[in-house]
Amino acid sequence: MKKCVVIGGGFAGLTAAAYLSNAGHSVELIEASPKLGGRAYSFQDRSTGDVIDNGQHIMMGCYKETLKFLSMIGASGNIEIQKQLDVIFLKKNYQLFHLKASSAPYPFNLLSALLHFTALSRTNRLSILKFFLKIFLVHPDRLKSLSVKQWLQIELQNEETIKSFWEILTVGTLNTSTEKASAKIFSDVLKEIFFKGTKSASIILPLKGLSETYCGQAANYLSKNDGIISLSEKVESLIFDVEKVVAVKTDKRVVENFDFVVTAVPFYALKKLGVAEILPELNVNYSTIVSIHLWLDINPLEEKFYGLIDSMIHWIFNHGKHITLVISNADYLSIRDKKEILEIALMELEKFTSIKRQDVISSKIIKEKRATFVPSNDLINKRPSSKTKIKNLFLAGDWTDTGLPSTIESAVKSGRTAAELIRVSAK
Known part of the structure; x- marks a missing residue:
């Protein structure tokens, strides 16, 4: 010993x-x-007396090391794992879109999720599919000098596809912009999430x-x-x-x-x-994450969480009368006054949901200025x-x-x- x-x-x-x-x-x-x-x-x-996180964390089924660690310490019962990928996305004017794996065998279940994701045009969905099919044909060394944005442009991903799909994935997984993020590490992340079986793309949320x-x-x-x-x-x-x-x-x-x-x-x-x-x-440079906790008089949201498309807010997590808005890659907000951040967030929230500012009875804003390093x-x-x-x-x-x-x-x-x-x- x-x-x-x-x-x-x-x-x-x-x-x-x-x-x-x-x-x-x-x-x-x-x-x-x-x-x-x-x-x-x-x-x-x-x-409020409620227990809240300094920042809401999403884990995924590809987090094999984390799942093993939680099992070892007896904490597996403290998380909820989706059976397969299932995410509701919101666009402005209360539009809902479902990115959901089908009951087909892997990988056709994930293919179905993409092809039926109507937040994107059919042309853009096919463009994304072509990108995924080519991902293993690109030598890793070639990506070491490229940003995610450069790689996407080389592979002819248009601006609408980048804004409505790839930026969501990049910011969600790397907490930085497509202009700054390494194409190599983004490629590795995509392979872990989408090419390691059905469970790897599943979302994991803490129950406590x-x-x-x-x-x-x-x-x-x-x-x-x-x-x-x-x-x-x-x-x-x-x-x-x-x-x-x-x-x-x-x-x-x-x-x-x-x-x-x-x-x-x-x-x-x-x-x-x-x-x-x-x-x-x-x-080593760092990227900010801002979490906005809101306590509501009435909460019309039904899902446990939502992703947002073309919004400064990236995720909404639903805890009942308490919801959490997450803004990643948020250095531009780090110097803003918290009252100003709240006002901006509420204006944005009203564009995507039926929640009104008069529904908010309490709030708390947390800035993690060194939340993650910029990859x-x-x-x-x-x-x-x-x-x-x-x-x-x-x-x-x-x-x-x-x-x-x-x-x-x-x-x-x-x-x-x-x-x-x-x-x-x-x-």
Whole structure:
């Protein structure tokens, strides 16, 4: 049994800690915040008393690592998985369109979903189908220098198709624009969602607040395996001696006598720990997500969630008298006053639904300015692996080289990878 220190209590850190505990190692997780969850957590709203998420998260059936992690910690019952792809989209003037997989065998069920998606013209649906059929014919190296927008234009996707389909997919999966996003990582995402079986394209939603969905279960799992969680303790630096981490200095103490360290914090936080020399030169930019929580007197919405076409609002999540509007790729709103954001959002909401501003009895706006990293070609081609030149130091975090964008799945995969490398090193 080895002693391991995990720095960071988000999805990456909790996953690494859980897998290390599962392998029989002694684990201490240190988190600067008074709560677990990192950028994916829930809290009690003071005005209403309701538990809300800092940002609504959609997962998908292709999140194999996440599903495995949730199963291991006993949290599988806290999520709802669609049997197959089924999404209602809204256009202005209350128009509804259904993107739904049929009962036909895979892949014909997904083909049917696209061909019957009447939000797009027949010509545009066929154009998208041709794009999907060609996706495996494009060499990955060719995409490493292209943006999503450039790739789509090369493949003769017109502006209407880009605006009404590809931008929704790009912003929804990468939280950035088609102009900035790497074509290579977008290609990888499309293959994971649409070419790995029926379940991969299914939407997964938490049944509870994010903290209750996984943070509490992960903490209980670590506790049962004699793990230690130290909250409200900020790691200030790592102390090295001959290519080895020998101490972790926090704002409360110096932690020593351990075998391995996993850092599971964002890149900007990791640079402050005195490890700049072992990190590549990365230009990491971040993209904002704005969540607008509305409490309604009357809620006419019937579905659990909606996607919006040609709107600044990308998703609406329905929790009964409480709904959440999600605006991704929202840097343009980050400097706006919250009252102004609310006014803009309500005007937009009235164009797509029958909800009126007088129906709103309470609201809360949350800006996550560093919600995700921007998956540009420059960054995607330089992301570091979990293994470092320091023998007992391993990296985790969605920004490491997982082959995935900045998602829960990427964070979980990075944590599992770090734990697996330690398992091998500990032999």
